Each structure stands twice: as structure tokens, then as C-alpha cells.
Amino acid sequence: MPDRIYTSSTAEEVLNTLRYVTRFEYSVLARVALALSLSKHGRNAPESPDLTGKEIRWTSLFSDDEHTFSSVLTMVYGEKMSKEDELFARRVKHHIDGGCELLGQLFRSSGQDEIIFLQRLAAELPLTGGRATAGGVPILNIVLGMKELNNERVVIELNNTARHANSHLAIMGKPGVGKTQLLLKILADIRIQSRFQTNFIYFDYKGDVVVDDRFVEITRCTTYQLPHQQLPINPFILEDYAASSIMISAEEKAESFASIDSHIGTVQKGALSDAIRTAYDRRSAQALRYPDFREVLSIVRDRYAHDNKKDDSLIEILRRLSDFHLFWEHGSTQPLIDRISEQTFLVDLHQLPVLKELVVYLVIERLYKEMAALPDSDTKEGRRALRTILVIDEAHNYLAQKNPFLQKIIREGRSKGVVVFFASQSPNDYSQKFFDFKELLEFSFIFQCEGVSATAVQELLGCSTKTARELQVELARLRPFQVVSKSLTDDAEFTRFKAEAFFKAYQ
Template sequence: MADRLYTSSEADEILSALRYETRLEKAVLARMAFSLSLVRVGTKVPRSPNFSGAQINRPTFFGEHELFLRTVLGMAYKKPDISEEELFSNRSLTKNHIDHGMGLLGELFQECGRSGDALLARVVQEVEFAGRREQHGQGLDIFIGRTVLQRTELVMELNNTARHANSHLAIMGKPGTGKTQFLLKILADIRIQSHFQTNFIYFDYKGDVVDNQRFLEVAKVQPFGLLQGGQSLPVNPFILPAYDEQTVNVSAREKAESFASINAKLGVVQKGALTEAIRAAYAQRAGSPAPYPDFHDVYQIVSRMYEEDNKKDDSLIEVLRDLAEFDLFWRHGSDVQPIDRLSNRTILIDVHAMPVLKELVAYLVIERLYKEMALLPDSPVKDGRRTIRTILVIDEAHNYLNQKNMFLQRIIREGRSKGIVVFFASQSPNDYQQKFFNFQELLEFAYIFQCEGVSAVSVQEILGCNSKSAKELQTEIARLEPWQVISRSTEKTEEFVKFTAEAFYKCY
């Protein structure tokens, strides 16, 4: 029984560099490399014939988990008995995965901005998602209703990559037509069909969904009511994958642009002051266990800057004061820890009680989600079905679509490969006609309830029908009964279909 093995010289070089940069022990890095390789390539790991690198001792590598890791290898290779030579030797499967995994770790380390903390988070994400691979790619086929005349059942194949380019969705209609109940039914079905592995983040602008206890129970949703009973959102928008000078500077500029895109009163001077204050706030927290500021830190720094320059309070001070005093987001000294990852949580953010800052809160959460998304491995596809990890749900989206949210645009453009999807609920197809971004082009699913004043152009673009059909549908859409919907047809011989939508309260 071998009690040691030797890595390849290439793996040793990467191991030495990572030990210096991350301050992690050699055995810890070796186990990380082993796990990452096993979930990435499984039995297709290349053989490693080089033994001139670092020595790895058996007791140090396995610790108390030798039986567990032996079992994992046996399951991966479908062998009930892994021999000693296969388990731990210079010709073992373990050595092959360590050497191959070191190369993968080196690549990830560069992608994570050479940050040890970001590398750990990335590896955990990869191994966690891979560990649930049995259910990855599961079909999300949602029964949405029956056609008005033939009563034919309609099923939305949400993550079928053969039929749909993406899974982004929009539901449009004036209040009282049934669009919210339709949306809740779809979300509940997704949660149940995915065995609660597909999550969502729901922005509730009206406050009607947070009161639907049955929906919260069925979909297993954690609600957060901002400005209600002192509740805040345990999210810190200043948490970054790394805290080097470049990452902090880029994030500070992006935050300033975010504020300016929501508040037109913030000019160049205010953006510059905010950028400088955010940088100073990070410097103030540098080296601490939580090296990120909160809005109280930033507000205090900007207040001092204004006081020193004898400047009067302006719109920037007002916004920061509201963010700090209302405790909308997590702050240092809180009794709870900030949410480490939004993309694996199902939460409802109720902003209906907020007189201001609704769009800014949404913007900052969306920015955080995008930053997480960028670090995720690609979402797996099995049997033509792509795993959907998280759905961003924006209710009353007509209040938000005209904001130039670059992170929302990036999620819509880039989210497909990562399994991140956007659902909109708004009052009209006209809401998606924005000159700065073509929302219609990237909405794969569009459901139109009764609307008034709909333009033929918006109908044509969002349904993909010809101009003649779009003009005829203008009148049809205005006359729809409650629960009746116009959408694209899945049949090649039809441009659109008219159906009666399902409702959450009827199904659950």
C-alpha cells in the first residue's frame, strides 16, 4: 500500500504558486484539484506519466475521508472495488485527477483575478452544481392553458434548447386581467418540477404577492419587506470577488454610473464624489475580516467631504442618507450575516412601501446577481434541456424598463449559457420598445393579456408576426376577456395563438 505519490512538475509549479497566493495548505489544494477534475471530466481524465513534482502523503491527503473518497471514485468509475494502486500511487486515478485538476485550478485562479477567496467560491460553486447533476437538464414543461376554440392544451417548454434560443419571458396586460396569477402559476410549477433547485428573485412592486401566503408556501419563498417593521435586505452590494485596487476602482465607477442612471439629477461632479467616497470606504475596511463597506460608511465619507468643502447637501447626499438611514441593505454590526450568494436563494423583495429608491434597490441587486453569474460555470445541458439556475422576476417592469441598466442588459444577453433567466411583468408590449436596448428581440416567450393603446409595431416585434396580423391584433388585444391571452404559436402554420391562461389559485 503506497503512502505517498508525486505530482507532475507542471502541477507542482501551479501548486507552489497557489500556496503562496492563497495561503492554503498543499493537501487542501490537492483535494480541491482532485474534486474539480472529477466533476469536470470524470473518467476521461488524462493519464499523468510525470512523477517529478511535489510529494503528497496519503494520510494528509485523505485525512478522515479515505473511505468516502474511495466510494466516490468507485461510483464515478462504476467499479465496486477500487484497488490500492488505482486509489493512491504514482499510477493512480487520484494522481491523474490531482495533476489535471491543478491545471484547472490555475486557469480558474487567473479568471478570478488572482484572488484566493474568489477561487474558493468558484470551486465550491462548480462542485456543488456538479453534485446535483442527476437532476440537471430536467425538462421544465409548464402547462399554461387551453386554446379558446379547440380547447387544446398548451405547454411551454421553457428550457428546451432545440426549440428556443433562450428562456426570457414577458407577461403583459392591464391590472385585473390575470397576468400576476398566471406568473405565479408558472413560477410554482418551475419550483416543483425542478425539485426546488431552480430559484428566483422576485421584485414585488405592488405588495400583492408578498401577501399570498399560499404561493410563498408552495414555492418555498423567503420574503423581505423593505421599510416594514425594520426589516432590511441581508445583501451587501459592495461585496466583490476580489479586493485588489483595480477591482475596487472598477466597482466604484460602476456604482456611480448605477446611481446616475436612476437619478438624472446626479451629474459629473456627484459621480466623481461618489466614486472617490466608495474607494475610500473600501480602504477604510481593508485588512478587516469583512473588507467591504456598507452605505453608512459611504454616506459618512461623502458627508465629511461636503463639510470640508463647504458644499450644501444635494441629490447625492439625499440618496445616500436614505439608503443609510432606512437600512435597506445589510450593514456592519448586523445580527445576521449577508447572503453569500443570491443565485441559489429564492426570495421575494417587497418594495411597495418605499416612497423612493425602488429602482435603485433593484439595480443594485441585479448588479450583484450579474457579478455572481459571471463567475458561474456554464449551465449543463442534458437531452437538449438546459439547467435553469435562477430567474430574475421584475414585476411592474414598465416602471423600470426605461432605466439604462447595463447589468440587466448583460444578464439578458449572456445569461443563457449560465442558466440565468429574466421574467418581466408589465402593462403593455409598448413598454419593451426602448431605443437603447432591444428587449423584444431577446424575449423568447411573450404573453399578452388585455391591453389598451398597443402599437402595431410593438405587437409585430414582440410576437414576430407580419405587419398585417399585428394591425388586426391591435383591436383583438383591446377586446380580450380576463384570462385570455395572445402569444406566439408553436405551430409553423400559425403566427399566433389565443388561449385561456391557467391561474395559481385554481391549481394550488
């Protein structure tokens, strides 16, 4: 009965290298290699006759999990196997050697960087547990890139409550300088480091993220391309259906419409609010208490017809929402998302001819309502668990809107573990008279951009007036992927680094 295996000499080289880099034991690395090969090769692991490598005993390889591995191999090969079988030992050896080859390729493609290698490994083979937690809360230390002068890693401790007031983040820069690549890299790292516990809701304004299959795969993200697909969200779902809750929701929807379309006046807001309350009332005796936009449109049309009133902007918006079937409707075959804060999904808006801003507005409203009803997220050893991240690309299209729900998420989201990430074209976008976005952004990353206000730079980076004026000129001269950020240390006014691209980190 075999009680050990001998790897190939090539596999031994890989194990030695990775043990030095990761400080994992040989047995742990061999198990990872075995699992990776089973995942990638299945029953077709390449045969490996070389026995001149590392000796690995069963007791160290399997520990108390030998029955689990026997069951896995039985399932993969379709025949009962146990470690007493000679065939079992050969197959384990082939898979360990084959898995070591895969690990070696992955390490080389990661530039022999430990953190990048482990992140890619986690993406290829989702691992349980986790290397870094604080009392069970994942530690989110995100590598942004390298300082150009000394190649020192630039890292943000995203959920460290002792160092940072919140986790809100903004990335700014002209098109084509790398800001979206950094954003995707940060999101992928968060998903992997949190063991997919931290979700995100991403609004893709340009349509360049939804087609990135690698990002979608790694982050386990569901995509919805509007208007070709329906967003399985009903904006009328409430925590409770008391008369006061319905009245407040109806008034908020009316304000939402008015903030998006200046043609929606007082009379139209009143008509919309009244129609929404009526729609809820008509559903009061049904199992599903929430209406949809088709029902609201029908009520408004009936009342306009009764009053001999011509169609106007309110009718047009409701008609578009209904005709495009943008949101879930009664009778839809698609399962309805009950809690959007518990899902990771991307909404592609770039082909939607109208109502982009309203769609975003209504989803943000829904997220805030869920957030407000949640208990505070866990905080252990100075680390707060992040539940979900609201990601708004091309944010300059939204920042000028007086969206009270976005403002409330930014102000109140910290304790709930709800975070906002913005990507926009200029620091000037965050200078809004009605709300001080700059004050509540903990992390600010500025790529190349022109015509930047020194005041905006000073307020975003927290630097002196003199430094902000000097940076005005420097920001216009930055090369792609060069970034100036709020200082991440205590000994400088700002930090300058070269950002890491998602496509390189996760190629």
C-alpha cells in the same frame, strides 16, 4: 406475522383511478398515500376497519426500504416498531387508507387533471427524484392554459435549447386581467418541476404577491418587506478586492446612482466613486473587506464639510439608504446572503416611499456579478439547467432605465442558466431606443391592453404586419385570462389560449 394488508374499498377505488391516470404502480401510489398521511395525520391517522379493498403485499409496498419505513413510524409514534408487529400492520393500513382519501380529495380539487394533480401533490409532499429529467437536468414543461376552441393544453418547453434560443419571458396586460396569476403559476410549476433547484428573485412592486401565503408556501420563498425589514444583501461584495476590481465597482455604483437620479452629475459621480474607493481602502486590513452605505455616507459628509459644500442629491440618496437600513450593514444581526443566485426570495417594495428603482438596480448588479463568475450551467439531452430567474413585476417602471447589468443578464444569461421574467402593462413598454428587449424575449404573452402599437405586436409575436394590425383591435377586446402569444407551433402566426390562474391550480 402479517405479510400483507387489505385496504378499504374506498381506498381501492382511489388507487384504481390514480393508477389509470398516472400510470404509476399500485405499490408506488400506496407508498405515496402512506407518506402523505404520515405527513398530514402524524400519529392521528383515522382508523379504517374496512378490509374489502385492494390486497397489498409487504414485498411490493416496501421493497428494500422496510427499515426506512419502520424507522419513520417509530419516530412518529415514539415507540420501536417493525413489520413483524401486528400493530405496525394496522397502523400502515390506517395511513394508506387515510392517505388515499387525501389523494382522492386532491385529485378532485385538481379537476381530475393529471398534471395539475401531480403538481399539487408535489407541493403538498416534496418528492425526491422526479418524473422527468434529461440526464439529471429537470425538464421544465409548463402548462400555461387551454386553447379555447379544442381544450388542447398549451405548453412551453421552457428549458429546451433545441426549440428556444433562451428562456426570457414577458407577460403584458392592463391591471386585473390575470397576468400576475399566470406569472405565479409559471413560477410555482418551475419550482416544483425543478425539485426546487431553480431559484427566483421576485421584485413585488404592488405588494399583492407577498401576501399570497399559498404562493410563498409552495415556492418555499423567503420574503423581505421594505422598509420594515432589511434586505440581507451587501451591494459592495466583490469576487476579489484587487485595486482594479474596486475601481470598476466604484465607477459602476456612481453610474447606477446617476441613471436613477438625473440630479447626480459628473462632479457628484466623481465624489461617490472616490468615497467608495476610500471605504474599501479603510477596510483593507479587516476580515470583511466590503463597506456599507453608512460608511460611504460618512466619508462623503466629511469631505463636503471639509469643502464647505452644501448637502445635495448624492447626500440625500445615501442618507435614505442608511436611514432606512435597506441593505445589510456591519453590525447587523441578520445573516448575510452570500450568494443571491442560490436563494429564492421576494422583495416587497410597495411601502418603500423612495429608492425603489435603486434597490432593484443594486440587486440586479449584484446578481450579474455573481452570474459572470459562474461556469456555464449543465446542458443534457437538449435541456439546460436553470439556476435562477429574475422576476420584475410592473416592469414598465424599470425598462426605460439604462441599466447595463439588466441588459447583460438578458444578453449573457442563457449559457449561465439565468433568466429574466417581466410583467408589465403594455407591449409598448419593450420599445426602448437604447436596448431591443423585444428581440431577446423568447416568450411573449399579451393579455387585454389598449393603445398597443402594431409594430410592438409584430416584433413581440413575430407575425406579419397585417396580422399585427388585426390583433391591435382584438387585444383591446380580450376578456380576463385570454392571452395571445408568440406562436408555440410551426403552423400558426400566433397562439391564443385561456391562461390558468395560480389560485385555481394550487387552491
